[in-house]
Amino acid sequence: MKGAFRGLAVALLFSASALPVAAANLDTIAAQAILIDMETGTVLFEKNADQRMPTSSMSKVATAYMVFERLKEGRLSLDDTLPVSEQAWKVQGSKMFVELGNNIKVEDLIRGVIIQSGNDACVVLAEGLSGTEAAFATAMNKRMKELGLNATNLMNASGWPDPDHYSTARDLSTLAVRLIHDFPEYFHYYSEQEFTYHGIKQGNRNPLLYRNMGVDGMKTGHTEAAGYGLIATGKRNDRRLVMVVNGLPNMQARADESARILEWGWREFDNYALFKAGEIVDSLPVWLGEAETVPLTVEQQVKITFTHEQRRQMKVTLVADSPVEAPVAKGAKLATLRITAPDFQTLEIPLVASAEVQRKGLFGRVAAAASHMLFGAPDTAKPAAEPAKAQ
Structure with a gap:
């Protein structure tokens, strides 16, 4: 394992004050991985955490961040409705199954993005907030840089494959921490296990939500180029861990390897208040x-x-x-x-x-x-x- 234990004395991860230290031994079949303690910002484990990788649907967390920020600022409400364009309706991949020409509540679209991983819901939100998905991606990249995601570039709202759409495990962990910290009032959507829209019920794709291990978020991802990935977070004994893995070979490996890494983090480490x-x-x-x-x-x-x-x-x-x-x-x-x-x-x-x-x-x-x-x-x-x- 690459030297991977970062200690942070007094602040959150996004204060960028961490110090590198060697951690206890751990290995993973994931191509990229990082595990952090959210309160202290300590990196408990990392593997290729700064390696550029396709994000697949894990970058939907960035889309959600932009929507939550607009809600918090009062420029958008959960009861607002947004129109479905032909561009949104015909998008491929995982879907919420929006109807062409319909106006859909923002809260339903949020659940469509987070629970159902709907690419169509992402496009409706992007067009509603910025006019076009391309303009939304530009605004999103600007905001991500402000949050410290300097190794990230997003070309669309859904994570649809594009050679110029990429991030790193470290950047995605930073984004996850910021979303949890900045929008606690909206974080609950990530723990909801199912959502029904237009008569179609879909379960949350995060496999760890069903394992009774304290996990309450966040987002899966999969494309042929990226493999299987997961941003996961959970809390046990008041310690919240945030993990990103990517490049796993199948869904079962994603579930089992993610659970193993999180359990290791909770078992092998603890937080000590010195002063x-x-x-x-x-x-x-x-x-x-x-x-x-x-x-x-x-x-x-x-x-x-x-x-x-x-x-x-x-x-x-x-x-x-x-x-x-x-x-x-x-x-x-x-x-x-x-x-x-x-x-x-x-x-x-x-x-x-x-x-x-x-x-x-x-x-x-x-x-x-x-x-x-x-x-x-x-x-x-x-x-x-x-x-x-x-x-």
Whole structure:
């Protein structure tokens, strides 16, 4: 397995702050794969995650993102209706079976895209939002770049095969995280197991929804060029994992391999909260300050995804120049918290002053100078901070 474990201390994946580390051994028959912990952004496993690949219907998540964004902005409503053009009606592949000339509710079209993987529903939405599918693809590419999908190019709304329609497993995982994070009010459509339109009932194509393993999304894909793929996400013990696999040989392999990778991620790793936002981590002595010490804190929660063995051998060290000369401004970066563990790239987190320390007045400074001349400089050697405890 390619070196594939990325640790992110305090933010989501799309903050682009991850650090590469080697993970526990895992292999897969998928041509491309990635597995991440959504809360910490840690990449638990990856294989060819930056390799360009056809997206097939997995890029319908991008179409849904554009629709959800329009809904959230109030420029579209679930009860609005959109007309079915001949272009949408005659589209090939998986279908919702829209009727030519009919006007269809946006909410039905959303279910047609997500549950039934309807290429026709994608075209109706694209034309309704942008006039033409080509214009929609242009707008979608612009938005995807803004979301950080720099290795993605989409030529249509459905994922219909096109040599210039491609993405990567990493980009699709980033998109999945953004959709879950940005539109929790609409995410429930991905867990719905069936939808009936025009008297035709179709089941959700995501095989993991039926396995009672905590999976609640997102989207399958298949073309001859791409093989079988799946963007999957699920939550267990408050840990949400997001996985992308592609290039699998058949539907059964897609279901079994996806389930195996997710189960491995939940079993082998856990999240450890080391410090809460604003929690006092340590303190430093202050030279010529009205207070003798200044407390140090982290500005955001520090939570890290580790294997159980990595957590057991984790070490936390405070790195700082000491003492600090007054005045000290609240929020000033004064030190670094260094976190190490086996097979884990060293992570450094800034520590800031949690309070202001004013400089002593003239008489105080004179007294301090006299003390320094008489007794020498104070001993400022600072031991390493004790390892933080998981919360």
